[in-house]
Amino acid sequence: MEMILYIASGALLAAGSFLVLVGTIGMLRLPDFFTRLHAAGITDTLGAELLLIGMMLQAGFSLITVKLILISLFIFFTSPTATHAVANAARTMGLKPALVPDEDIETTSVRRGSAK
Amino acid sequence: MFIGATAALLVAMALTLIRAFAGPTLFDRVLAANSFGTKTVLLIGVLGFLTDRPEFLDIALLYALVNFIGTIAVLKFFRYRNLGLSNTEAADREEID
Numbered sequence: 001m002e003m004i005l006y007i008a009s010g011a012l013l014a015a016g017s018f019l020v021l022v023g024t025i026g027m028l029r030l031p032d033f034f035t036r037l038h039a040a041g042i043t044d045t046l047g048a049e050l051l052l053i054g055m056m057l058q059a060g061f062s063l064i065t066v067k068l069i070l071i072s073l074f075i076f077f078t079s080p081t082a083t084h085a086v087a088n089a090a091r092t093m094g095l096k097p098a099l100v101p102d103e104d105i106e107t108t109s110v111r112r113g114s115a116k
Numbered sequence: 117m118f119i120g121a122t123a124a125l126l127v128a129m130a131l132t133l134i135r136a137f138a139g140p141t142l143f144d145r146v147l148a149a150n151s152f153g154t155k156t157v158l159l160i161g162v163l164g165f166l167t168d169r170p171e172f173l174d175i176a177l178l179y180a181l182v183n184f185i186g187t188i189a190v191l192k193f194f195r196y197r198n199l200g201l202s203n204t205e206a207a208d209r210e211e212i213d
Contacts, residue, residue: 017124
Protein backbone atom coordinates (compact mmCIF):
# COMPACT_ATOMS: atom_id res chain seq x y z
CA MET A 1 0.00 0.00 0.00
CA GLU A 2 2.79 2.36 0.93
CA MET A 3 4.56 1.50 -2.32
CA ILE A 4 1.43 2.32 -4.35
CA LEU A 5 1.06 5.69 -2.61
CA TYR A 6 4.74 6.44 -3.20
CA ILE A 7 4.52 5.64 -6.92
CA ALA A 8 1.25 7.55 -7.33
CA SER A 9 2.59 10.67 -5.62
CA GLY A 10 5.80 10.45 -7.67
CA ALA A 11 3.78 10.26 -10.88
CA LEU A 12 1.61 13.22 -9.82
CA LEU A 13 4.68 15.29 -8.89
CA ALA A 14 6.33 14.46 -12.23
CA ALA A 15 3.18 15.37 -14.18
CA GLY A 16 2.79 18.60 -12.21
CA SER A 17 6.41 19.61 -12.79
CA PHE A 18 6.04 18.85 -16.49
CA LEU A 19 2.89 20.99 -16.80
CA VAL A 20 4.49 23.87 -14.87
CA LEU A 21 7.45 23.77 -17.27
CA VAL A 22 5.19 23.56 -20.34
CA GLY A 23 3.13 26.54 -19.16
CA THR A 24 6.27 28.58 -18.48
CA ILE A 25 7.78 27.82 -21.88
CA GLY A 26 4.47 28.78 -23.46
CA MET A 27 4.48 32.06 -21.56
CA LEU A 28 7.95 32.72 -22.96
CA ARG A 29 7.31 31.65 -26.56
CA LEU A 30 3.74 32.70 -27.45
CA PRO A 31 3.44 35.84 -29.57
CA ASP A 32 1.28 38.29 -27.59
CA PHE A 33 -0.25 39.00 -24.21
CA PHE A 34 -3.66 37.39 -24.72
CA THR A 35 -2.15 34.11 -25.92
CA ARG A 36 0.28 34.11 -22.98
CA LEU A 37 -2.72 34.11 -20.64
CA HIS A 38 -3.57 30.59 -21.85
CA ALA A 39 -0.06 29.34 -21.06
CA ALA A 40 -0.17 30.92 -17.59
CA GLY A 41 -3.48 29.12 -17.03
CA ILE A 42 -1.83 25.69 -17.45
CA THR A 43 0.67 26.48 -14.69
CA ASP A 44 -1.86 27.99 -12.32
CA THR A 45 -4.54 25.30 -12.48
CA LEU A 46 -3.50 21.77 -13.44
CA GLY A 47 0.24 22.11 -12.74
CA ALA A 48 -0.20 23.57 -9.25
CA GLU A 49 -3.06 21.21 -8.27
CA LEU A 50 -1.21 18.08 -9.41
CA LEU A 51 1.90 19.08 -7.41
CA LEU A 52 -0.22 19.79 -4.33
CA ILE A 53 -2.16 16.49 -4.64
CA GLY A 54 1.17 14.66 -5.00
CA MET A 55 2.34 16.29 -1.76
CA MET A 56 -0.98 15.37 -0.08
CA LEU A 57 -0.42 11.67 -0.87
CA GLN A 58 3.00 11.90 0.79
CA ALA A 59 1.62 13.62 3.89
CA GLY A 60 -1.21 11.16 4.63
CA PHE A 61 -4.03 12.07 7.03
CA SER A 62 -2.58 14.95 9.06
CA LEU A 63 -2.70 18.68 9.65
CA ILE A 64 -0.27 19.08 6.74
CA THR A 65 -2.88 17.69 4.35
CA VAL A 66 -5.43 20.19 5.68
CA LYS A 67 -3.00 23.03 4.96
CA LEU A 68 -2.32 21.64 1.48
CA ILE A 69 -6.07 21.46 0.80
CA LEU A 70 -6.43 25.07 1.92
CA ILE A 71 -3.60 26.17 -0.39
CA SER A 72 -5.01 24.26 -3.35
CA LEU A 73 -8.53 25.62 -2.78
CA PHE A 74 -7.15 29.14 -2.54
CA ILE A 75 -5.09 28.80 -5.73
CA PHE A 76 -8.05 27.16 -7.46
CA PHE A 77 -10.26 30.20 -6.82
CA THR A 78 -7.80 33.11 -7.02
CA SER A 79 -5.78 32.17 -10.14
CA PRO A 80 -8.71 32.48 -12.57
CA THR A 81 -9.79 35.66 -10.78
CA ALA A 82 -6.34 37.22 -11.11
CA THR A 83 -6.05 36.13 -14.75
CA HIS A 84 -9.47 37.61 -15.49
CA ALA A 85 -8.50 40.86 -13.75
CA VAL A 86 -5.28 41.18 -15.80
CA ALA A 87 -7.11 40.42 -19.07
CA ASN A 88 -9.91 42.84 -18.20
CA ALA A 89 -7.43 45.60 -17.35
CA ALA A 90 -5.53 45.02 -20.60
CA ARG A 91 -8.75 45.14 -22.65
CA THR A 92 -9.98 48.26 -20.85
CA MET A 93 -6.71 50.07 -21.44
CA GLY A 94 -6.96 49.31 -25.15
CA LEU A 95 -4.43 46.51 -25.68
CA LYS A 96 -5.37 44.60 -28.85
CA PRO A 97 -4.69 40.93 -29.70
CA ALA A 98 -1.77 40.87 -32.16
CA LEU A 99 -2.99 37.97 -34.30
CA VAL A 100 -6.57 39.18 -34.90
CA PRO A 101 -7.13 41.37 -37.99
CA ASP A 102 -8.33 44.88 -37.17
CA GLU A 103 -11.79 44.45 -38.75
CA ASP A 104 -12.56 41.49 -36.44
CA ILE A 105 -12.03 43.46 -33.21
CA GLU A 106 -15.17 44.97 -31.69
CA THR A 107 -14.92 48.71 -31.86
CA THR A 108 -17.53 49.45 -29.19
CA SER A 109 -16.11 50.80 -25.96
CA VAL A 110 -15.73 48.26 -23.18
CA ARG A 111 -15.45 50.85 -20.41
CA ARG A 112 -18.08 50.43 -17.74
CA GLY A 113 -18.41 54.16 -17.10
CA SER A 114 -19.29 55.10 -20.68
CA ALA A 115 -22.69 53.36 -20.60
CA LYS A 116 -24.32 56.29 -18.78
CA MET B 117 11.50 12.90 -6.55
CA PHE B 118 11.03 16.11 -4.57
CA ILE B 119 14.46 17.11 -5.87
CA GLY B 120 13.17 16.76 -9.44
CA ALA B 121 10.09 18.86 -8.69
CA THR B 122 12.27 21.50 -7.01
CA ALA B 123 14.62 21.66 -10.00
CA ALA B 124 11.69 21.93 -12.44
CA LEU B 125 10.15 24.73 -10.37
CA LEU B 126 13.44 26.63 -10.16
CA VAL B 127 13.94 26.41 -13.94
CA ALA B 128 10.33 27.52 -14.48
CA MET B 129 10.83 30.48 -12.11
CA ALA B 130 13.97 31.56 -13.98
CA LEU B 131 12.10 31.45 -17.30
CA THR B 132 9.19 33.39 -15.76
CA LEU B 133 11.63 36.08 -14.63
CA ILE B 134 12.85 36.44 -18.22
CA ARG B 135 9.26 37.17 -19.30
CA ALA B 136 8.81 39.60 -16.39
CA PHE B 137 11.89 41.60 -17.40
CA ALA B 138 11.31 41.37 -21.17
CA GLY B 139 7.75 42.71 -21.00
CA PRO B 140 6.91 44.17 -23.49
CA THR B 141 3.66 45.53 -21.96
CA LEU B 142 2.78 46.20 -18.32
CA PHE B 143 0.28 43.34 -18.35
CA ASP B 144 2.87 40.80 -19.42
CA ARG B 145 4.91 41.82 -16.41
CA VAL B 146 1.94 41.61 -14.03
CA LEU B 147 1.02 38.19 -15.43
CA ALA B 148 4.62 36.98 -15.04
CA ALA B 149 4.81 38.34 -11.48
CA ASN B 150 1.55 36.57 -10.58
CA SER B 151 2.77 33.32 -12.12
CA PHE B 152 6.10 33.71 -10.31
CA GLY B 153 4.19 34.04 -7.03
CA THR B 154 2.21 30.84 -7.69
CA LYS B 155 5.46 29.00 -8.42
CA THR B 156 6.98 30.40 -5.23
CA VAL B 157 4.09 28.94 -3.23
CA LEU B 158 4.68 25.53 -4.82
CA LEU B 159 8.46 25.80 -4.32
CA ILE B 160 8.07 26.57 -0.61
CA GLY B 161 5.77 23.54 -0.24
CA VAL B 162 8.07 21.18 -2.14
CA LEU B 163 11.16 22.47 -0.30
CA GLY B 164 9.36 21.84 3.00
CA PHE B 165 8.89 18.19 2.06
CA LEU B 166 12.43 17.94 0.67
CA THR B 167 13.97 19.08 3.95
CA ASP B 168 11.39 17.16 6.10
CA ARG B 169 10.01 20.37 7.56
CA PRO B 170 6.41 20.61 6.22
CA GLU B 171 5.75 23.48 8.66
CA PHE B 172 6.87 25.69 5.77
CA LEU B 173 3.35 25.23 4.36
CA ASP B 174 2.13 28.00 6.69
CA ILE B 175 4.45 30.38 4.84
CA ALA B 176 3.20 29.04 1.50
CA LEU B 177 -0.41 29.69 2.53
CA LEU B 178 0.42 33.24 3.58
CA TYR B 179 2.34 33.83 0.35
CA ALA B 180 -0.63 32.65 -1.73
CA LEU B 181 -2.83 35.24 0.02
CA VAL B 182 -0.31 38.08 -0.39
CA ASN B 183 0.30 37.20 -4.04
CA PHE B 184 -3.37 37.54 -5.00
CA ILE B 185 -3.89 40.81 -3.13
CA GLY B 186 -0.65 42.17 -4.61
CA THR B 187 -1.72 41.44 -8.19
CA ILE B 188 -5.10 43.11 -7.72
CA ALA B 189 -3.47 46.11 -5.99
CA VAL B 190 -0.94 46.64 -8.81
CA LEU B 191 -3.72 46.47 -11.42
CA LYS B 192 -5.88 48.92 -9.47
CA PHE B 193 -2.98 51.32 -9.03
CA PHE B 194 -2.11 51.39 -12.73
CA ARG B 195 -5.76 51.90 -13.68
CA TYR B 196 -6.54 54.79 -11.30
CA ARG B 197 -3.01 55.90 -10.23
CA ASN B 198 -4.41 55.74 -6.68
CA LEU B 199 -5.09 52.94 -4.19
CA GLY B 200 -7.50 54.74 -1.86
CA LEU B 201 -10.37 55.63 -4.21
CA SER B 202 -13.94 54.74 -3.24
CA ASN B 203 -16.30 53.23 -5.83
CA THR B 204 -17.95 56.53 -6.73
CA GLU B 205 -14.63 58.35 -7.05
CA ALA B 206 -13.32 55.58 -9.28
CA ALA B 207 -16.44 55.82 -11.50
CA ASP B 208 -15.98 59.61 -11.75
CA ARG B 209 -12.37 59.19 -12.77
CA GLU B 210 -13.37 56.75 -15.53
CA GLU B 211 -15.83 59.32 -16.90
CA ILE B 212 -13.06 61.91 -17.20
CA ASP B 213 -10.47 59.97 -19.19
